[in-house]
């Protein structure tokens with residue numbers, strides 16, 4: 001249960017909704033970062049108790065147990081090449097994306113226009129950052145009420161620790177501040193440049209993806225502009241050190257993402273798993289490809305038509321791994337309400353209105369199934 005809560009209400013059309021919304025209570029978990037616990041002896045043979053999950057929560061499928069199940073891989077070059085004016089090619093792309101959103105909530109993309117060199121350069125900076133001594137990294141620790149910096153925004157005191165560390169970036173000047181704290185003598189241009197180049201490219205790509213995702217819904221696209229017009233993104237590096245007992249812990253516990261859509265650079269080591277029909281499916285990394293998943297906000301805007309896919313990250317005994325997740329999201333203050341054209345007698349309104357802010361806060365208390373908190377109660381239960 002949240003420690004503190006506040007009532008908040010939104011007016012939407014003629015209706016007024018009241019929600020109990022927890023305040024930002026999650027303290028940055030200074031007891032948590034992986035390197036603090038493991039700084040003195042990262043080669044130890046056993047995993048500290050605080051990372052060990054109860055048996056029923058442990059991973060059931062290893063990081064590289066790839067199956068033949070066809071996770072969609074979509075060539076999106078039509079977004080950039082001259083064929084974008086060729087209706088047939090665009091229609092084909094929209095149809096593939098629509099199919100993936102309906103059946104998977106997830107797909108991989110190739111020929112997406114972000115150079116592999118840039119992906120590698122940005123990851124290289126991540127590797128250097130996480131290799132810094134713990135005390136150095138703590139100079140940029142996430143502060144209470146903030147979403148940027150070093151730490152895990154979704155981990156609370158008392159949780160079993162994830163076998164990972166995170167670093168959150170926002171495009172608001174905080175990255176330059178972090179660079180100054182980490183490298184006061186010389187602000188490490190490579191760190192700042194690779195972040196801003198990658199951020200700009202991945203933001204542009206997310207905008208294009210959002211447009212083709214919306215095109216596949218066959219509804220008035222203008223409605224979505226309210227949410228995507230001011231959309232921005234939070235970026236997170238996830239670092240998963242090699243783990244002596246990978247079967248007892250998880251790099252990231254099962255969750256859905258909160259936002260419109262996520263563009264993930266998996267790196268070249270497996271670890272990402274998505275849930276499909278009640279089974280965990282490892283996603284085989286493809287050189288240069290990016291993974292895309294639908295987030296909870298888009299699930300709500302489509303009134304549940306497109307599903308936000310549950311996913312998790314497992315770790316392995318020999319290789320560390322780094323991933324970068326770009327969370328393309330509506331302005332946190334925007335009230336999220338399903339598209340009216342997707343609500344009818346056969347598809348009743350599924351969610352109560354909420355803001356991204358309220359959702360983010362709630363996510364800190366409940367990592368998986370966060371959206372359940374905002375599911376509309378059946379009229380007879382009201």
Ligand SMILES: O=C(O)CCC(=O)C(=O)O
Pocket residue numbers: 236238252257264266271272273311312313323325
């Ligand atoms: O690292 C991964 O493969 C998954 C990352 C992820 O799910 C996240 O950052 O939300």
Ligand SMILES: [Fe+2]
Pocket residue numbers: 255256257311325
């Ligand atoms: Fe995620």
